[in-house]
Amino acid sequence: MPSGKSGAALCVVLRSTVFDFLSVRRLNQDFSGIPVFVACFCRKKDLLSQWRGYADRGGGYAIEFLTRPGKAFEAEWDEKHPGWSVAFSRVEYSRKKQLQIIKVVVERLWSAIDEVEQLYKADAKTEPFVESLDVSQQLVESMSYDCHKLILQILLCFKHPTFSEEQEWRMAVIGNGDLSEINMDFRTSNGSLIPYVVLPLNLDSSPSRGGLTLNAIRFGPTRHPRQTKQAIRMLLAKHGYGRTVDVVGSLIPLKP
DSSP states (O other): OOOHHHHHHHHHHHHHHHHHHTOHHHHHHHGGGSOEEEEEEESOSSOHHHHHHHTTTTTSEEEEESSOOOHHHHHHHHHHSTTOEEEEEEOBOOHHHHHHHHHHHHHHHHHHHHHHHHHHHHHHHHSOOOSOHHHHHHHHHHHHHHHHHHHHHHHTTBOOGGGGGGOEEEEEEEOOSOGGGSOEEEEEETTEEEEEEOOOOOTTSOGGGTOOOEEEEEEOSOSOHHHHHHHHHHHHHHTTOTTSSEEEEOSSOSOO
8 A cells, every 4th residue: 555645646646537527628638548449329229310320321220139238248348358348338418417427426536535545644654655656656547547437438428418319328448558458450431440349249148147139130211121121031040040030121211
């Protein structure tokens, strides 16, 4: 444990991190070095804005899962990827609730820092200074980084109220900067190179273990619904799903 002197320095840094939480400009600077990967899900099965925005003007497909990843999935990921964390959370659109969440988080962080500071002050009265400056600095940086990750994870689940119809959930992977520790790959979109990580979704495991059950595939508005449905059925059969997965078309007409 750091001495009272280095412990005080740690608390100053952590309090600074909390203050930065309330400053958008400073937050953008501090979080720029933290790698973040986000996958977005929508509770709405057949939403026009989703088809238009993400599925080639409605010509795409939506994969429907019966359950969502749980704590078992998150724990398994964390165990295999030290320094990286994964969380699956509901997006909050209400400004009032967002402020309430921020208030609770800041109060809990501040209270925890107060407790740490009191421990270090008590320790300084009984223990001599035995820890090197390098070790103390490493601890300060590590705890400050963890605090930043916690705050970032919360902010990733805030969205403008005008997007509330999406009823979105987000799976966020937040790392420690060492990209060699994860299975990262790249894809292109509209001429841009986009990095992503491959997540094992445990499709064959039970919901109680945090797995996902492939429930249905929905295709967007199309002139050829019968052929599209047949092609999807053939694809599912090739991968061993047979008739266990529903194939349905969008109820939205191709034209108004």
